[in-house]
Amino acid sequence: MSTPLAEFADPAADALPLWLVRPGKNGPDLPEGLGTTGTEWAKAQGFAGRAGQLCLLPQASGGIAGALFGIGPAAQPGDRPARERFLLAKAAETLPKGSWRIVHPGGDVDLANGALGWLFAQYRFTRYKQGEAPGARLVCPDGVDADRLLALAAGEYLARDLINTPASDMGPADLEAAARAVAERHGAEVMVIAGDDLLARNFPMIHAVGRAAAQAPRLIDLRFAGDGPKLTLVGKGVCFDTGGLDIKPPASMGLMKKDMGGAANVLGLADTLARLGLTRGMQLRVLIPAVENAISANAFRPGDVLTSRKGLTVEVNNTDAEGRLVLADALALADEDAPDLLISMATLTGAARVALGPDLPPFFCDDDAVAAALQGAGMANADPIWRMPFWEPYETMIEPAIADLDNAPGGGFAGAITAALFLRRFTQTARHYVHFDIYGWQPGAAPGRPKGGTGQGMRAILNALPDIL
Template identity: 75%
Template sequence: MPAPEFADRSAPTLPLWLCRQADEGPELPAGIDGAAAGWARAQGFAGKAGQLCLLPDAKGDLAGALYGTGPRSDRPTRERYCLARAAETLPAGNWRLANLPDGFDAEIAVLGWLLAQYRFARYKKAEAPQARLLCPETLDENRLLAMAEGEFLARDLINTPASDMGPGELEQAAGHLAAQHGAEFAVTTGEALIARNFPMIHAVGRAAAQPPRLLDLRFPGQGPRVTLVGKGVCFDSGGLDIKPAASMALMKKDMGGAANVLGLAQMLARLGMTRDIRLRVLIPAVENAISANAFRPGDILTSRKGLTVEVNNTDAEGRLVLADALALADEEAPDLLISVATLTGAARVALGPDLPPFFCDDDHVAGALQRAGLRHADPVWRMPFWEPYETMIEPAIADLDNAPGGGFAGAITAALFLRRFTTRARHYAHFDIYGWQPTAAPGRPKGGAGQAMRAILHALPEILT
């Protein structure tokens, strides 16, 4: 995994001046001399968002740069990380922020610079930007690096194809994280899932070349119980209800929930926050494949909780493996139980790839999550556990239906299905993420994406107070 990094404090740096756009021209900082201001005007520098103007000294050498942050506005900007483009376009070297305009969110901007350093280079050489920023002394350098490292981990896991990121490799990644932070790590694999009462995880994953497994990490700490459950479907063919080729193309990312909870756990552990909570991470790791022993449409599965489930579509497998893992988590009655999954296309139809919905019954918890997401450039949007739709997940011959017909409210009915397995947890929230950046943007290259991690990270203190 590439490591995000700041400029060395002992190294010489060049100044980067941030300039807002105004009707009468760029708001040049007071530290800019007349020659630099004249040069900027001659270059047509206006302070538009992402606009760069390199400044020469009297000898023609590089003396610094002006960077536009766009007009003053209280509304969210189109670019999530305003300094990410600077990191990608500035010449190699060490830079420092020479000024901070009023109202400028330095933490998000600097985090964007770090995230712009990411490149997935496992299979093909990819040059990362070589401009490094000196972390402003007003910011927590360790916190910023921890958030970037967690994001890099999630991106790497999602970007790796199933040929190198099957259930076994996902187990290795989780085991490495556990060893790195002194967490207990237990794995239940193959037929042992039946013996230990995880029948739906076994049913979904038994047809694959690699056996299904449940990964269980417990981090050392005291305090409220916080359990994260991430969907780890390392590849989803759709099973016997096989997907068409176009729908299968991105299914290496169907373990995006697992990648994101591991990235979040990395953040929490790196920041020492796991000392004050009892953090547990559960990941059902499977591949939904086709073989003679694949589970079938029409099968009735009995879950760990004892609820029976009619399989009306084998391509709605994520909620099945999550249900057994949630039932296990719920047995400890955690103070906060969170599931993260690339679960439904309906969520993307409703809110698009960039804004994942979440479901939560508690207004305090939901408010904390949504505020933290907006404040820390990791937006999430609350959707309802709509009680009248409960009948849609209740078939005639079993307790639950994994894929109700009709095509309506698919994200809500999936969330309602999962909630049936969380009757003891004090608070439950479910995130239906996309886990993928479909088009490149500053700080967010096309490929695997972290979603909801920083929203949860920053909301936790308020939720658990």
């Protein structure tokens, strides 16, 4: 990783108090320990306890005695989700350097997610340009599992770093190196099949999509030592997507370094699971088809019919719908192992973004209990996701005239659903299959989420696993 890992302040540090304050009917609910001077100062500054409002408190000598931070009114049953999922991260980004400790929190304040957001706010991608991260460090609040939050932050940082790195330094070989680094850190086994060996080992669609690029296509296979139920994560690793011969316009190609966001997310999730020691109680496998969808004399063409690892034939009606092709071969391999839970993550369709925007990734799942566990865990852990259907009547849309499947149905409707239905055709033996169509990018800075690559769905999956496996 090019970014230093997040950290909490030393508990023994001489930390300044940060009071979390709510608004009240007769003014902000200021803490009694603030004293007359502090109370009058807060009033003079117009501090009202509004969400995100900050008020530094002075010492008589001219230094800083502490700070007040508004967290808005308490949430009520049935309230809409808060505008800022990591509101406390705003304090991390605006407070002066030094160590801070939270005092006077209300009983309904989620200190764990607040502290996690604070850690997320420390992230800065500095591989190519130096940028100083916020210098305010938080003492981990009492009762909060610091090791767990640091593991979550490490996985998030890894995903962000991988997505933010341009294709010049994050091609298929570089993505393999990143996967090997995760494996080495946690003692996992790695197998990689690359180049023409993909044909010899029956991964024809991964080979077809990636063969025109300067770096050979490859399938990366990580297995973590452990016993128990089988969890297999499959991440789309298209390191750059020109669109192939159906070339994208420049405006659509500008962010295509993030088209390996699915791979970044599954690696980040695997890293967190291993840091938490959870891989010992499961059989974790990570599969990443890593390619670049490039243009050359040997590029695959519109109208080609490819035969997949599963034996299903696929008519290529758009070379820019390549992600589902490489995922299909990887999913077929994963399915041969009959996992208990098979999850694919991919920056797959623009249709998903049209439906739900960049901040709310859809997921597809046939099992109501699994879907409820995932969506509930996402909402409870500031990692929102939204269920969409595998809509059976649309199956005919992915069945062309001359092959078993169509990689890009015409008509312009239900693109995220038809892509998910396509992938499901390659998962017949897994006990549960879930597909995430993520964006993997934060378009504008928000508390705890700077503009750039971002993890999506990782904490939802992590926290739902006890209810699924």
